[in-house]
Amino acid sequence: MTALAKRYWHALINQKKLFIYTFLWSFFLWITSPFLIILLKSVGRNWFGKRWLPPELTLDWYKWALTIANIPQVLSNTLIIAAIAVTISTLLALPTGWALGRRKVPAKEVLTSIILLPRMIPPIAYALGIAQIFYRLHLVDTHLGVALAHVAICAPYAILVLSSTFEGLDERVLEAAAVCGASQLRTFFHVTLPLVLPGILSSIIFTFTTSYNEFTLTLMTYGPHTITLPVRTYLAVGEGYWEVTSALSIILIIPSLFVLFMVQRQVQPEKLVGGFKGV
Amino acid sequence: MSHFTNKRQNLITFLLLSPGLAGFFGLFFYPMLVTLFRSLRPEGQTSGWTLGNYAAFLSDPDFRGIIWLTFFLAITSTFLSILLSVPLALLLRRKPVGHRLFRLTILVPITVPGLIGALGLLLFWGSRGWFNLLLLQVFRLKAPLTINYTLTGLVIFYVWHYFSYTAITTLSTLEGLDPAFEEAARVAGATPWQVLRYIVIPLIMPGILSGSVLTFMAAFGAFSIPLITGGNYRPLSVAIYKQIGIFIPARWSAASAMAMIMAALQVVFLIFYMRILRRPMA
Amino acid sequence: MDDNMIELRNVTKRYGPIVANANVNLSVRRGELMTLLGPSGCGKTTALRCITGQVTPDEGRVFIDGVDVTDVPTHKRELGMVFQNFALFPHMTVYENVEFPLMIRRVPQGQRREMVMDALRLIRMESYAQHYPRQLSGGQQQRVGLARALVYHPKVLLLDEPLSNLDAKLREEMRFEIRDLISRLGITALYVTHDQAEALALSDRVAVMNAGRIEQVGTPDEIYESPRSRFVADFIGLSNFIRGKVLAIERGMAIVAVNHIKLMVPAAEGTQVGQDILVFIRPNDVRLFPVDFAKAENTFEGVVHKLTYLGDTIDYRVIVAEGVQIRVQTDGKVRFNAGEAVKVCLPEARCRVILE
Numbered sequence: 048m049t050a051l052a053k054r055y056w057h058a059l060i061n062q063k064k065l066f067i068y069t070f071l072w073s074f075f076l077w078i079t080s081p082f083l084i085i086l087l088k089s090v091g092r093n094w095f096g097k098r099w100l101p102p103e104l105t106l107d108w109y110k111w112a113l114t115i116a117n118i119p120q121v122l123s124n125t126l127i128i129a130a131i132a133v134t135i136s137t138l139l140a141l142p143t144g145w146a147l148g149r150r151k152v153p154a155k156e157v158l159t160s161i162i163l164l165p166r167m168i169p170p171i172a173y174a175l176g177i178a179q180i181f182y183r184l185h186l187v188d189t190h191l192g193v194a195l196a197h198v199a200i201c202a203p204y205a206i207l208v209l210s211s212t213f214e215g216l217d218e219r220v221l222e223a224a225a226v227c228g229a230s231q232l233r234t235f236f237h238v239t240l241p242l243v244l245p246g247i248l249s250s251i252i253f254t255f256t257t258s259y260n261e262f263t264l265t266l267m268t269y270g271p272h273t274i275t276l277p278v279r280t281y282l283a284v285g286e287g288y289w290e291v292t293s294a295l296s297i298i299l300i301i302p303s304l305f306v307l308f309m310v311q312r313q314v315q316p317e318k319l320v321g322g323f324k325g326v
Numbered sequence: 327m328s329h330f331t332n333k334r335q336n337l338i339t340f341l342l343l344s345p346g347l348a349g350f351f352g353l354f355f356y357p358m359l360v361t362l363f364r365s366l367r368p369e370g371q372t373s374g375w376t377l378g379n380y381a382a383f384l385s386d387p388d389f390r391g392i393i394w395l396t397f398f399l400a401i402t403s404t405f406l407s408i409l410l411s412v413p414l415a416l417l418l419r420r421k422p423v424g425h426r427l428f429r430l431t432i433l434v435p436i437t438v439p440g441l442i443g444a445l446g447l448l449l450f451w452g453s454r455g456w457f458n459l460l461l462l463q464v465f466r467l468k469a470p471l472t473i474n475y476t477l478t479g480l481v482i483f484y485v486w487h488y489f490s491y492t493a494i495t496t497l498s499t500l501e502g503l504d505p506a507f508e509e510a511a512r513v514a515g516a517t518p519w520q521v522l523r524y525i526v527i528p529l530i531m532p533g534i535l536s537g538s539v540l541t542f543m544a545a546f547g548a549f550s551i552p553l554i555t556g557g558n559y560r561p562l563s564v565a566i567y568k569q570i571g572i573f574i575p576a577r578w579s580a581a582s583a584m585a586m587i588m589a590a591l592q593v594v595f596l597i598f599y600m601r602i603l604r605r606p607m608a
Numbered sequence: 609m610d611d612n613m614i615e616l617r618n619v620t621k622r623y624g625p626i627v628a629n630a631n632v633n634l635s636v637r638r639g640e641l642m643t644l645l646g647p648s649g650c651g652k653t654t655a656l657r658c659i660t661g662q663v664t665p666d667e668g669r670v671f672i673d674g675v676d677v678t679d680v681p682t683h684k685r686e687l688g689m690v691f692q693n694f695a696l697f698p699h700m701t702v703y704e705n706v707e708f709p710l711m712i713r714r715v716p717q718g719q720r721r722e723m724v725m726d727a728l729r730l731i732r733m734e735s736y737a738q739h740y741p742r743q744l745s746g747g748q749q750q751r752v753g754l755a756r757a758l759v760y761h762p763k764v765l766l767l768d769e770p771l772s773n774l775d776a777k778l779r780e781e782m783r784f785e786i787r788d789l790i791s792r793l794g795i796t797a798l799y800v801t802h803d804q805a806e807a808l809a810l811s812d813r814v815a816v817m818n819a820g821r822i823e824q825v826g827t828p829d830e831i832y833e834s835p836r837s838r839f840v841a842d843f844i845g846l847s848n849f850i851r852g853k854v855l856a857i858e859r860g861m862a863i864v865a866v867n868h869i870k871l872m873v874p875a876a877e878g879t880q881v882g883q884d885i886l887v888f889i890r891p892n893d894v895r896l897f898p899v900d901f902a903k904a905e906n907t908f909e910g911v912v913h914k915l916t917y918l919g920d921t922i923d924y925r926v927i928v929a930e931g932v933q934i935r936v937q938t939d940g941k942v943r944f945n946a947g948e949a950v951k952v953c954l955p956e957a958r959c960r961v962i963l964e
Contacts, residue, residue: 067417071428074414078431078486080456081446082438088449099459136349143346150339162346165354169547169592171563172585175570176357179364179578199353206346260439262550263563277550280441284554289449296442307437311430506695512682513660513689513766514709514756520683524708528699 082300089293108294116283116295117274124190125259125275126302131194132258133251136201140250144209149216159210163203170200170263178267188270196264201254208253212246256306358589365582370575379583389565389584393591396561399552400545403484404492407541408534410485411493412527415500432497436490440550447483448474448555475557483555484545491540499533500526539599546592562588611638612671613764613796614659619668621654628654629665630820636764636798641790643799643807646817647843652800655817656768659798661685673763683712688757688795692769694749696741702728702752703737709760727759730789747778754789765790765797771806783809804844808832816840834960836876841888841962848894848934849962850887857881862961867929869908871954876961886962891937893958896924896944897951906954910934912944926952 088094089108091101112118146152147159165173177196178187186192216239224238225231262277269278276299283292368376383389414432418425435443451457451473458470473479507529511521549563556564562584569581614636621629628651636642644652657663658670661682669678677685696705706727710720728734731751741749750770757765770786771779787810790797801807807814808828815825816839824836835841838849852866854875862875864887873887899909910928917923917940924936924944934952944950 067422070413071417071422071424074410075428075431078434081443081450081486084449084456085442085446095454097454097459097462099456139345139349142342142344146339146342147346150342151335152339152343158343162350165350167543167592167596168354168358168589169549169563169585171547171549171566172361172589173354173357175364175566175578175582175585176360177353179360180357195353198349199357202346202349202353256437260437262439262441266567277439277441280439280445281550281554284441284445289445292445293449296445300438300442303438307430307433310433310437504693504695506691506693507697509660509662510689510691510695510697510756511708512662513685513687515683515686515712515760516708517681517683520712524711525697529697 085293085296088290089297091290108290109298111288111291112294112298116279116291118279118295118298121274121276121279122299124273125299127190128194128197128265128273128275129255129258131190132197132201133254135194135198136205136254137247137251139198139202140205140209141247144206145213147206148210148213159207162206165199166203173199174264174267177264181268187268188273190273193265193268193273193275194258196268197258197261200261200264201257204253204257205250208250209243209246212243212250215246216242252306252309256303256310259302259306361582361585364579365586367579369577369579379579380587382580383583383587392560392562392565393587395559396546396588397591399480399484399548399561400542402481403488403545404538404542406481406485407489407492408496408538410489411496411537412534414493415497415530416522416526418497419500429497432490432493434490435487440487441554443487444483444551444555447486451479451482474555475559477559480552480556480559483551484548487551488541488544488548491544492534492537495537495540496530496534499530499537503529535599535602539596542599543592543596546595547588612636613638613640613673614798615671616655616658617669617671619655619658619665619670621651621658621663621665627820629658632668632817632820632822634815634822634825636796638796639794640812641787641797641799641810643801643811643814644817645801645804645807645814645843648802650817651820652802652817653768654820656766656798656800659685659766660687660689686760686763687766688760688762688764689766690750690753690757690768690770692772694741694746694753694773696749696752696756698741700740701737702733702739702741702744705741705752706755706759708756713760715760723759727755730758731755746774747782750774750782751785754786758789758793758795763796765795767797767799769801770799772801772803779806786810808844816843818843835888835962838886838888838962838964846891846935846937848887848889848891850889850932850934852885852887854879854881854883854885854961861956864961866932869929869932871906871959872956873959873961874956876963878963879961884964886964887954888960888962889954889958891923891935892921893955894934894936895953895955896926896936896938896942897953898942899949899951901951904953905956906959908952910950910952912946912948912950915944915946926950928952 087101090104090106092103092105092107094101143162147155147162152158174196177199181187181192181196184192186195220242221234221238224234229237260277262281265273265275265278266281269275274282280292280296280299283295286292365379366375366377368374368378414428418428449455453470453472453474457473461467461471473482503526507525508521511525512518516524547563548561549567552559552561552564553567560568566581566584566588569584570576570578612635614634616632616634619629619632620627630651632651632655634644634655644655646652654663658665659672661677661680665678669676671677672685672687696702697708700708703724706724707720710723715723725734725737728737731754733748733751733755736744736748736752741752744752750773753770767786771782774782783806799807799810808831811828813825814828814831816823816831818839824831824840826834831840832844835844835847841847841849850866850871852864852871855863855865855870857863857875857879860875862873862879862885864871864873864885866887871887879885897907901907908928910926912924913927913933914925915922918937920939921937922940922943924938926934926936928934934954936952
């Protein structure tokens, strides 16, 4: 009896490779098949009941999405808002990140924790306050208003990434440049800038993704003129036309895939989540 | 003289810090204050003080249910994320065929808009989705399993959306681990399982925990996912939104009180979590 | 039955097109300390990993204590190992680190404590039992590494460059401590290093490895005095190589023609008349005499080309016949100047023939 069990056990161990790949591919399918389904849904017609694949193909839903759901407008809203949010966040984060990364700041740890606080508190809590303030300031339903709301959550990220970039700058390299006779301006353009550019780029990628995907803060500050992609998707789900919603999602997912590619190429993903260890 | 330059340096530092601080105070601190004050006003009024909003919620069994649900979802999905991430990281570390693809896959849920992911998940796990087709046609089940709008479904969706943080941190910690430790343990007589249990897991624990903090925070504050996939299950964020999204006139004070309770709970839990995180290898 | 504790028999290991180990044969006798010496990338780490079981050879077998362990997993091989970077578990105290192999083996608690304390006493670290590795110096960490490797009385002890992460002074002290410890315990040990001084000072026997092959195995003395290949001679110390042709072999002595001069050299096994060979001699075996010195064996006239003062020795480059330069190291008692004519003596007994 035990001999038999042992043999089965060994057979299983020998199948280790099979196990590993089954696990990895199930994981892959679990993550990606929802998107595959959306894709199929967006080009399928009469896809009901017990069918694995849609019986007929059509591009009608995309036409609907473009006309009725007003995708060009939504996409331009989203990109304008993301651009403003990225710009403001980066402008805020550059000096502050420099101070935190390279200057003597009293109670630096406390200060860093405070600046990161917006990422630790559920956004809905301050979204309520922002909505009321912006209402009074007539910022609701403007691109600037929605973008400013996004800055609340984007800026801490940018500061985090930039301060660690600046902190990582090697003082000796800058000194070497100065010793070699480079003027401050030349040092900046030829030495400092190339060194920090990857950090700034990753900060921009992160803030862009955050703004592009932000839902909570948008929901509290948007209006008919500032519908963004996540809000549009939310509304479409509520309207119940799954096929049109799918078509819409596929269009809107393309920039995200581009970002995904950039993240993979440009930055180490652990930086995306790092920095909280010391909080 | 040096006193003077010191003062000047401090001023420069302050000026450099001020944009970030302005953003913090204007877009976080002030809004939080507004939320706090609003939560202390009687509903629909702009003056007067009351603790009634808090009292009403804290004595309401429904509200307590909401808090339990929020914690349940956050803790369960954090725990499951760890259970998924550790084997995943252990396998990917050996660089199996296609490991680049799997690494990219880990990043998908945090780069693709959550709502689109949620939409796809609803389609996939629905009673006519591929999951149930698989059960019915391949495993010959009689009736489809209901996943969408159930607690199980919600947990699955949460893990899908938020496990990335844990997985990325676990993987990067594991890759920073010196293989000599494992070799030393193996030579000393430990089986692969014992190496995992006594050496690898304890050594990457801080990484796992710091990643899982992020998963927990994201899951605790989750809004868009439960909003469209939660059905009748409404964790705190959704419950807060319903106060202003459904009720006419909107119940701002009630929503604010709930938001303050939620923020306090999260901070308390985080402090508690950080304590655990800092304990190993003290 | 031979008394080999570790034996690699015809072991070959390839990584793609790279051959890390090419038909390696190596045996370590019971109770002996053998050094596997070679430059980095020579395959010594691969050979070691074949013994630990981290690497499975493509061809050949591995034996430990007469048992074929080629297919036995690492943890069942009963080995003790010391690592270059110490590899102490950072989340465990010194005590727990040393206890680890015993815990894995489920040694009863009371006995366990005794064995751990014995091992710690052996390396004089008993008072550090409750410290964490990062609170210790490099030398202390490596001693704990030794204790962890020895605590369960393994069949053999493997040491993978154990001293290369320590500073020079400490390295020398630890060298003797390790030698002493291993002799006292009488354990079989294989010591991997790239440091020839360490190898010569420590070992009973040395195996010199190059490009995936074992070049020569012998006592430190044999390796130093009679290297069998140019690589071994070069790697172990300073060498002169003089290219020549064997003219004749008489009574075990080869007569070698180098340009105009003739050298008498003890013939190596397989030396043949007419063969092109290298004559090898260490610079400190070469003698220098004033030019009016009476003629002796293998003595030639030459001119001091260059000299370098090295404190206790002087390093000369002497040009003998056209194009033949000989390096000589002497103590500073008799001095010659650059440009001075001298007599150079290559004592027959110190010369070796190296076949290429």
